Amino acid sequence: MHELSIARSLLGLVRDNVPDGALVKSVLVCVGPLQAIEPDAMQFAWHAATDDTEFDGAELSLTLLPWELHCLECGRNWSSENWSDPCTCGSCRVDPVGGDELTLISIDVDEANTIKEPAEGSHTVMRNPA
Amino acid sequence: MTEIRIVQNVLKHNDEIAAMNRQRLRDAGVFCIDLIGSPGCGKTSLLEATLRRLHSRINIGIIAGDLATDRDAKRIQACGAKVVQINTGKGCHLDANQVRHALDEIDLAGLDLLIIENVGNLICPVGFDLGQDAKVGMFSVCEGDDKAAKHPHLVRVADLLLLNKTDLMKYVRFHPATFREDVEKLNPGVEMIELSATEPKIDRWLDWLLSKTQAAHDLTSADIPVPVGTTKELSDAR
Ligand SMILES: Nc1nc2c(ncn2[C@@H]2O[C@H](COP(=O)(O)OP(=O)(O)O)[C@@H](O)[C@H]2O)c(=O)[nH]1
Ligand SMILES: [Mg+2]
Ligand SMILES: [Zn+2]
Ligand SMILES: [Zn+2]
Numbered sequence: 381m382h383e384l385s386i387a388r389s390l391l392g393l394v395r396d397n398v399p400d401g402a403l404v405k406s407v408l409v410c411v412g413p414l415q416a417i418e419p420d421a422m423q424f425a426w427h428a429a430t431d432d433t434e435f436d437g438a439e440l441s442l443t444l445l446p447w448e449l450h451c452l453e454c455g456r457n458w459s460s461e462n463w464s465d466p467c468t469c470g471s472c473r474v475d476p477v478g479g480d481e482l483t484l485i486s487i488d489v490d491e492a493n494t495i496k497e498p499a500e501g502s503h504t505v506m507r508n509p510a
Numbered sequence: 511m512t513e514i515r516i517v518q519n520v521l522k523h524n525d526e527i528a529a530m531n532r533q534r535l536r537d538a539g540v541f542c543i544d545l546i547g548s549p550g551c552g553k554t555s556l557l558e559a560t561l562r563r564l565h566s567r568i569n570i571g572i573i574a575g576d577l578a579t580d581r582d583a584k585r586i587q588a589c590g591a592k593v594v595q596i597n598t599g600k601g602c603h604l605d606a607n608q609v610r611h612a613l614d615e616i617d618l619a620g621l622d623l624l625i626i627e628n629v630g631n632l633i634c635p636v637g638f639d640l641g642q643d644a645k646v647g648m649f650s651v652c653e654g655d656d657k658a659a660k661h662p663h664l665v666r667v668a669d670l671l672l673l674n675k676t677d678l679m680k681y682v683r684f685h686p687a688t689f690r691e692d693v694e695k696l697n698p699g700v701e702m703i704e705l706s707a708t709e710p711k712i713d714r715w716l717d718w719l720l721s722k723t724q725a726a727h728d729l730t731s732a733d734i735p736v737p738v739g740t741t742k743e744l745s746d747a748r
Contacts, residue, residue, distance in 0.1 A: 382603055382634035397516050403511060409520065414663045416633045452698075454538065463662050464695065475698060476666065484523060487514045490547045 383417060386482070387425035393406075393484050394435060402489040404447035406439035413447050413463070447475045524638055527606035531613060531641025536601075538618035539730030540571075541723040542626065544640050546664060547632030547648030548657075552674040554582045555623060555707035556648070556715070559591035563716055564671035566721060568622040573612045574630045583704040584629065592616060606641060624721045632661045643726065644669040651675050651684040658692040665696040668701065670718065677706040 394407055410494040411417045419442055426440040453471035466472045519525060535542045537615045541633040555679050557572060564570060571592045574582045590733040596604060609626065616624070628635040628641065637644075648666035649657050652675055665671065671693060679686075685703070693702055703714045 382515055382637060384602070385603070385605065385634075386520055389523055392523060393518060393520060397514060402512075403553075414666055415637050416663045464659065464692075472695070474695065476662070476696065479666070482518045482519060484518050484520050489512050489514060491512055492569070492653070 383421040383425035386415075386417070386431035388421070389431065390426070390440075390484060391429045391435065394438075394487055397484075398487060398489060399491065402491045404435050404438040405488040405490055406441050407487050408441045408485040410443045410445060410481050411484055412445045412479040412482045414484050417442075417444075417482075417487040419444065424475070434462065445479070445481060447479060450475045450477050513537050521637065521639075524606045527610055528639035528641040531606055531609055531700070532643075534613060534639060535624065536617065536726075536730065537565060537644070538621065539727045540618055540621045540624050541726035542624040542642045542644075542721075543670075543719075544626050544628055544635070544642035544645045544649060545667075546628045546635045546645060547630065547672075548632050548653060549673075551630075551648050551650040552707040553630070553648060554585055556672070556674065556712065557586055557591075557627060558589050558706070559707050559710040559712055560716065561586065561591050562718070563710075563721070564623075564710070565590040568720070569620055571616050571621045571624045573604075573609060573616075573624065573626040575608070575627060577602075577629060578607065592621075598629055601742075602629055602631050603638055604628050604640060605638050609640045614650075622727060623719065632657075632664050636663045636667055644722065646670045646672060648672040648674060649708065650688075651679050654680055654682075655684045655689040656692075658689055658696065662696050663702075665693055668697060670701050671697075672715065673702060673704045674707055676704045676711070677709055 386434035391408065396406065398404055420441060423440060424470040430436050430438060434442060446461055447463045448459055449465060450455050451469060451471055451475040452475055456467055456469065463476045465474065467474055545553055572586050572686065573594050573596060574586060575596045575598055576582050577598055581594050583593045586593045592617045595614055596608050604626065617687060626640060637650065645668050647664045651673065690702065693700065701717065704713045705715050
């Protein structure tokens with residue numbers, strides 16, 4: 381469950397970057413396959429981390445990046461869900477490139493609305509279960 | 511609606527603290543390892559055997575991360591090392607901040623090598639930089655020869671891989687070639703050492719440790735001019 385630590389760090393980073401009083405609608409994060417993040421667990425952790433904070437209800441939008449593979453024989457580059465794919469040239473000498481991304485890309489805020497107290501029971505909807 | 515562009519690493523705060531840890535260790539000429547493996551793969555056994563062989567030759571400190579109990583710390587202490595225990599409670603990995611606090615309790619100037627036994631877990635600890643010089647991934651033959659393939663994250667980032675309990679190879683279904691093939695695909699050229707912590711058959715591991723420790727030590731003595739008479743020698747390490 382490293383998702384919870386990641387959610388807490390994410391919350392801190394969002395807090396550092398949002399103007400006072402702005403209402404956060406959604407948060408976009410890109411995740412490489414090396415981070416071994418389980419989307420459902422990540423959504424759950426984000427919900428737990430933001431519960432009872434000023435970001436309660438902010439949607440977490442996760443983009444899961446595929447493996448980026450590079451063939452050491454023919455030089456072809458492609459993306460795949462599976463790191464152990466052989467190349468179309470028949471070679472199994474395939475090198476996964478990068479993959480350790482864990483990046484907060486952007487935050488959507490509604491600056492017209494200042495934060496209201498969340499209505500009772502309104503915070504249980506889990507949006508965007510990737 | 512306004513979009514605020516950020517493009518920053520989510521673990522930025524952890525990474526910043528890890529960089530501070532790394533600088534402290536480098537300034538003190540300490541070589542630091544983050545040892546990552548599943549529960550029971552033999553991490554503590556390897557530390558015990560390592561300490562028995564090396565503690566009269568170099569100064570070794572251990573940070574032992576564990577969910578609960580100080581049993582590992584006690585086992586290690588009995589072998590003559592300075593141990594700082596971090597009980598993570600429900601936390602399934604160590605982070606840079608926990609290590610920072612542990613470093614406060616260690617006399618780094620008197621140390622050559624620091625080994626951090628991470629919480630037994632092949633997934634969580636991988637993404638958290640602690641400030642180590644090398645991440646060492648540890649597997650054992652009892653876990654099966656498919657474990658490298660199933661934990662590509664650890665294999666990919668590891669600077670060294672250890673395969674433990676090779677004395678049990680004859681009792682379990684483990685094909686070294688399968689394991690090695692997956693490792694080679696994920697992390698071409700990475701060094702892999704087969705060992706047995708309890709026999710103990712760990713010579714190659716000790717050689718690796720000693721050469722890396724010596725290199726870290728030499729680097730620091732070259733970097734920082736030290737007043738005559740205060741140079742810390744790696745006391746007859748060889
Ligand atoms: N046969 C054999 N048993 C080992 C070896 N290394 C560790 N063990 C045993 O594996 C169990 C777990 O070891 P431990 O060091 O506590 O693992 P840790 O959880 O990774 O720290 C203990 O019963 C050890 O005696 C080995 O090389 N060979
Ligand atoms: Mg242990
Ligand atoms: Zn964890
Ligand atoms: Zn190819």
